[in-house]
Amino acid sequence: MRMNLLSAAALVGLTMAAGSAFAADQAQASGVTxxxxxxxxxxxxxxxxxxxxxxxxxYTYEQSIQLQKLTARIEAQNQPVAPQAPVAN
Structure with a gap:
C-alpha cells in the first residue's frame, strides 16, 4: 500500500514538472506580447x-487581412517614441 502511494505521488510530481516545463517552452516559443x-x-x-x-x-480571408493591417497600425501608434539625441551644429 505504501509503495503504491509513493509511486502515485512520484507519477503526479513528474507529470506536473513535465507540464510546467512544456508550458514554459510554449510561452517562449509563441512570441506574442x-x-x-x-x-x-x-x-x-x-x-x-x-x-x-x-x-x-x-474570419474570411479579407477580414483577416483587414484585422492584420489594423492591428499593425494600432501597434505602431502605441509604440513609445524613443528620445532622440540632440544634434550639434
Missing part, C-alpha cells in the same frame, strides 16, 4: 469582429 494581443482585440472591436462566436469565426 500582451501589447500585440491588446492591439488585436482593439482592431477586432473596431472591425466588429469581436466577440468571436461560432457564427463569425473563422
Amino acid at each position: 500582451r501589447a500585440h494581443v491588446r492591439a488585436e482585440l482593439q482592431a477586432a472591436r473596431e472591425l466588429s469582429l469581436s466577440p468571436v462566436t461560432e457564427f463569425n469565426f473563422p
Whole structure:
C-alpha cells in the first residue's frame, strides 16, 4: 500500500514538472506580447469582429487581412517614441 502511494505521488510530481516545463517552452516559443494581443482585440472591436462566436469565426480571408493591417497600425501608434539625441551644429 505504501509503495503504491509513493509511486502515485512520484507519477503526479513528474507529470506536473513535465507540464510546467512544456508550458514554459510554449510561452517562449509563441512570441506574442500582451501589447500585440491588446492591439488585436482593439482592431477586432473596431472591425466588429469581436466577440468571436461560432457564427463569425473563422474570419474570411479579407477580414483577416483587414484585422492584420489594423492591428499593425494600432501597434505602431502605441509604440513609445524613443528620445532622440540632440544634434550639434
